[in-house]
Amino acid sequence: MQTETWLDRFAGLARLEPPVRDLLLSRSAIITAPAGSVIFGPGKSPENMLFLLDGVVRVQQVSESGHDIVLYRITAGESCVLTTACLLAYDDYAAEGIAETDVQAAAVPRDVFDELVAQSKSFRNFVFAAFSKRITDLFLMIDEVAFQRLDVRLADRLLKLSGGADTVATTHQKLAVELGTAREVVSRQLQEFQRRGWISQARGAVTLQDRAGLLKLAQHHS
Missing domain, CATH: 2.60.120.10 (Jelly Rolls)
Incomplete structure (x- = not known):
């Protein structure tokens, strides 16, 4: 053997x-x-x-x-x-x-x-x-x-990067690199997610507050 x-x-x-x-x-x-x-x-x-x-x-x-x-x-x-x-x-x-x-x-x-x-x-x-x-x-x-909307891609990527945990250790710049876009675009989109109560932000971290809300948006990701 x-x-x-x-x-x-x-x-x-x-x-x-x-x-x-x-x-x-x-x-x-x-x-x-x-x-x-x-x-x-x-x-x-x-x-x-x-x-x-x-x-x-x-x-x-x-x-x-x-x-x-x-x-x-x-x-x-x-x-x-x-x-x-x-x-x-x-x-x-x-x-x-x-x-x-x-x-x-x-x-x-x-x-x-x-x-x-x-x-x-x-x-x-x-x-x-x-x-x-x-x-x-x-x-x-x-x-x-x-061809796909950035908000949909960002929701999908946050869920994937979380690996099932509540908090993703990342920055706006790192998320911009993940998605191939500008940091300002990601920052605006995260602010909108926060306004909807889906996430909260701290330095170097994004916490997923409403996974179901993010998941519903991410499901547009085909």
């Missing part, structure tokens, strides 16, 4: 053929980074494919309008598809990845990634399955930013 390795944290990798597993294990390195550190950034070329074992990485980009926007988050058991895209295209990063918590990841060197994408159907399937899911998510986000 084989002992558990970091590969077993990823459903698609646990089923790889033994030679491919052995290559990934022998050539990968486990790396760690503290909360707040920049894992990758614009203009840098990826040296490794990253598989997140613990923690959360926020991937964000500066939009054409000059606002930062959160593209997606990578959680434990996921690979970074932006890194995948850059590796496949031999391109530099166009966004940055920031550790929201302390993180631990398995780093697989570019040459191993290239070799396995070329030679292992099961590894290739894993890479492209993750890729297609994230691309679908990004199209949904583009639709949101382009």
Whole structure:
């Protein structure tokens, strides 16, 4: 019986053929980074494919309008598809990845990634399955930013960020980055939510007073 390795944290990798597993294990390195550190950034070329074992990485980009926007988050058991895209295209990063918590990841060197994408159907399937899911998510986000009302998106995001708790530790600026808009726009919308009795605000925190009210608005989010 084989002992558990970091590969077993990823459903698609646990089923790889033994030679491919052995290559990934022998050539990968486990790396760690503290909360707040920049894992990758614009203009840098990826040296490794990253598989997140613990923690959360926020991937964000500066939009054409000059606002930062959160593209997606990578959680434990996921690979970074932006890194995948850059590796496949031999391109530099166009966004940055920031550790929201302390993180631990398995780093697989570019040459191993290239070799396995070329030679292992099961590894290739894993890479492209993750890729297609994230691309679908990004199209949904583009639709949101382009076509959906900001009040609906803000209500939805507050509920998601709360994780079921009453208080979200955040600022107006951080919420603006989440939604790809200006801080002033978020501030005005939060004031309106407060006027309706849905939230209360303190420095660095938003408390959800009427989750049902927010949920009713967020359900317009299709």
